[in-house]
Amino acid sequence: MLSISDEEFEGIRRVMFAQTGARLKESKRPLVIARLRKRLEELNLSSFSQYIKLLTPNNDAELEYFVNALTTNETFFFRHTMQFNYLYEVILPTLVESGNKKIEIWSGASSTGEEPYSIAIALTEFAKKNNIEFKIHASDINSEVIAEAKEGRYDQRAVKEVPESLRKKYFKEVPAKRGDGVEYVVSDEIKRKVTFFEHNLQHTAPLKNMDIIFLRNVLIYFDKDIKEKVVNLLEPSIKPKGYFFISLSENLNDIRTGLKLIESGIFIKQ
Ligand SMILES: C[S@@+](CC[C@H](N)C(=O)[O-])C[C@H]1O[C@@H](n2cnc3c(N)ncnc32)[C@H](O)[C@@H]1O
Numbered sequence: 001m002l003s004i005s006d007e008e009f010e011g012i013r014r015v016m017f018a019q020t021g022a023r024l025k026e027s028k029r030p031l032v033i034a035r036l037r038k039r040l041e042e043l044n045l046s047s048f049s050q051y052i053k054l055l056t057p058n059n060d061a062e063l064e065y066f067v068n069a070l071t072t073n074e075t076f077f078f079r080h081t082m083q084f085n086y087l088y089e090v091i092l093p094t095l096v097e098s099g100n101k102k103i104e105i106w107s108g109a110s111s112t113g114e115e116p117y118s119i120a121i122a123l124t125e126f127a128k129k130n131n132i133e134f135k136i137h138a139s140d141i142n143s144e145v146i147a148e149a150k151e152g153r154y155d156q157r158a159v160k161e162v163p164e165s166l167r168k169k170y171f172k173e174v175p176a177k178r179g180d181g182v183e184y185v186v187s188d189e190i191k192r193k194v195t196f197f198e199h200n201l202q203h204t205a206p207l208k209n210m211d212i213i214f215l216r217n218v219l220i221y222f223d224k225d226i227k228e229k230v231v232n233l234l235e236p237s238i239k240p241k242g243y244f245f246i247s248l249s250e251n252l253n254d255i256r257t258g259l260k261l262i263e264s265g266i267f268i269k270q
């Protein structure tokens with residue numbers, strides 16, 4: 001049976017930290033074994049020590065596999081619904097009143113796409129009543145979730161918070177790939193509004209002049225120093241009086257930032 005020694009687990013943690021900034025907790029040992037077992041078998045390796053030797057800085061393909069296997073990608077449409085209500089009812093009208101008719105938003109840890117597509121649905125609804133244009137950018141370090149996001153196909157669990165009227169308008173119901181149920185494919189109208197790309201939050205931010213950045217449920221994996229580094233790398237990409245979203249279970253209390261809290265998990269750049 002495949003097992004992982006303390007030294008091997010430390011080696012895996014070290015590579016994960018260097019690649020993503022995330023520190024794997026001790027409790028993640030079983031997850032590491034479960035997610036990498038198949039890979040070790042494919043490569044005919046009998047121990048994690050042998051696998052760690054492959055994870056050299058120039059082995060991009062294996063490092064990509066490794067990161068894809070170990071990141072946590074849990075997400076669903078309209079997660080933290082109150083933040084979407086605040087976006088729709090307060091932030092978007094404020095931006096329009098200030099004369100902004102071209103709104104740009106970046107979802108910086110977009111996983112399989114539920115978050116940026118939820119933003120695109122909210123803005124599409126808003127744009128029907130207000131004369132605005134908008135663009136959504138969405139990025140993640142995991143190349144596999146980006147590919148899934150582009151396909152835009154979801155199970156029932158992912159869409160459970162989508163109001164029925166919006167589900168009918170912006171999704172096509174199709175037979176599930178496996179089993180008897182149905183799945184939901186995001187409409188082309190919404191897909192066209194979102195551009196996906198790979199980006200590691202530890203690297204310089206490639207986008208500038210964003211009205212809003214969403215960075216929800218990812219800071220939680222970083223320690224204080226990495227969290228501060230990531231937020232400080234993104235802050236210059238937000239316009240003055242622009243907004244920054246984190247999740248309801250995260251905070252910026254322990255880091256230096258010019259962002260001011262205005263609502264649960266929502267900050268304004270001064
Ligand atoms: C739990 S998901 C959050 C998805 C969505 N934002 C939400 O709140 O529902 C966290 C995502 O962060 C991504 N991630 C982890 N470390 C990253 C890094 N250093 N750069 C970019 N994305 C990262 C993971 O691949 C994963 O898809």
